[in-house]
Amino acid sequence: LTKNQIILYKNRIDELEQQMNASKSEFEAKGKVLNAIMSLKQICNHPSQYLGKTDYQLEESGKFVELKNICENIFEKREKVLVFTQFKEIIPALNNMLKDIFKIEGYCIDGDTTLSVRDKYVNGFQNDDIPYMILSVKTGGVGLNLTAAQNVIHFDRWWNPAVENQATDRVHRIGQENDVMVYRFITKGTLEET
16 A cells, blocks of 8 residues: 555544444444445555546556556566456546556456447457456456456455456466466455455
C-alpha cells in the first residue's frame, strides 16, 4: 500500500468498527461488513476507485506500479497478457495505463460486451498483434480460448479461488505451446492475504 492507501485503509477499518458498535441487528452488521470488504478491496486497487474519481495516478497505487513493471517486461519480450479484475469500473484506468505501455490499445471484455464483439475481440487477440486484454473475471473467466497469451495477471482477488483458476485456464487450453506465467496481486497487510 502507498501512504495514501494506508490512511484510507485504516480510516475505513475504524469506520467499520464504529458502524459495528452502532448496529442494531446482526443482519445490519453483516451488511456493513460486506460493504466494508468491497471498500477495502477497492482501496487495495487504487484510492481513486474507492473515492469514485476518474483520475488514476500511477504512483498512488502499489498495484498499478507493479502492473506497470510487469507489463513493461512483457512488452519488451513481445508477449501477450490477460489482466483479470472483478471491478468493471477500474477497467478504463487499467486500459489507459496498458495502452501507454504497449503503444497500442488492447481489448476489454466485461458484462456489457455483446457476444459478437466478444468473439471479434477473442479472434483479434488470438490472431493479430493485440498485446493485452482486460477482462472482468466473471465475464471473461469462462468459455474463452486465449492461448495467444503467455501471461495472466489477477489484478484483484475474487471471492472464490476456483473462479480465478477457471479464468487462468483460458490460457491453459489445447493449443497452448508456451509456458505461462500467472501473477496474483495480493496486497500485504490487508484482507487480500486471508
